[in-house]
Amino acid sequence: MxxxxxxxxxxxxxxxxxxxxxxxxxxxxxxxxxxxxxxLVAVGPLPAVPHEPMTLVGVIPVRVIDIPLPPPQHAARGPASVDPIGPSVAPIEAPAGVAHEAAPTCTDCTTTDAIGVERGVGSSEIFGRADPIPAAAPPPAPQTPIHLRSDMQAPRKMRHVDPVYPRVAQAAHIEGTVILEAVIDVNGAVTSVRVLRSIPLLDQAAVDAVRAWTFTPTLLNGVAVPVALTVTVRFEMTR
Incomplete structure (x- = not known):
């Protein structure tokens, strides 16, 4: 228990x-x-599914109607028509006689010689006459300066200017010859000067003097051309 x-x-x-x-x-x-x-909180609300309205399309029956075609029409054939001979058709038979036309008379006509040269009344014989051949044009003048050659007409000095002797060179008893290259245009004017052999105290005086010179135009085949010349300027002190 x-x-x-x-x-x-x-x-x-x-x-x-x-x-x-x-x-x-x-x-x-x-x-x-x-x-x-x-x-549920982490996933969030579910997206709403859009609802599209449905459209019902009705089928309309189509009735096909046969349209009868008209019967073909046949043109009535008849005898072919023949055009009568009109007045524009040439006659078949030749005329009885043909009149001869008289030759026209000419008071001022040209005649032909046996060699085929035409002559006019009162005109001279033109056989063997030909137009003169034009002379060939001269070649164009060069645009850049060229050095003086033997086939060119050399320029002549029209104006000469003596150089100014610098006082510094005189005080230093500096003498000598400065060699320059001068470019002369088609009018004979000196457009540029370049020193070829320099004497430092005399170069500028020589260049200034040559720039003031003038020449006659240089001709090549009768045409004025720019030319490059070599010139010298002598500096010498008087004693």
Whole structure:
């Protein structure tokens, strides 16, 4: 026979086991519900699916009507018509006689010699006459200065200017000859001067003097051309 205290302990143990089971079920339900809510919040609302209205197109029956074609018309054939011979058709028979036309008379006509040269009344013989051959045009004049050659007409000095002896060169007793190259245009004017052999204290005086010179135009085949000449300027002190 069991004791009352033992039965009481078993009853309390069963009650605690049932209560723990219920609490465990409730806790699991809360955890599952929380997980589902978290997923729904993370995903967000689902996009709405647009609904397009449906249009029903009715089919209209078409009736085909056969239209009869008209019968072909045949043109009536008749005898071919023959055009009568009109007045514009040439006659078949030759005329009885043909009148001869008189040769025209000419008071001022040209005659032909036996060699085939025409002559007019009162004109001279033109056999062997030919137009003169035009002379060949001279070659164009060069645009750049050229050096003086033997086939060119050399320019002549029209104006001469003596150089001014620099005082510094006189004080230093400097003498000598400056060699220059002068370019003369088609009018005979000196357009540029270049020093070929230099004496430093005398170069500028020589260049200034040559720039003031003038010449006659240089001719090549009768045409004025620019030319480059070599000129010298002598500096010598008087004693």
């Amino acid at each position: 069991r004791e009352p205290a033992y039965d009481t302990a078993l009853a309390e143990e069963d009650a605690m086991r049932r209560s723990s089971t219920i609490v465990s079920i409730v806790v699991h339900a809360i955890v599952v519900a929380g997980a589902l809510m978290a997923q």
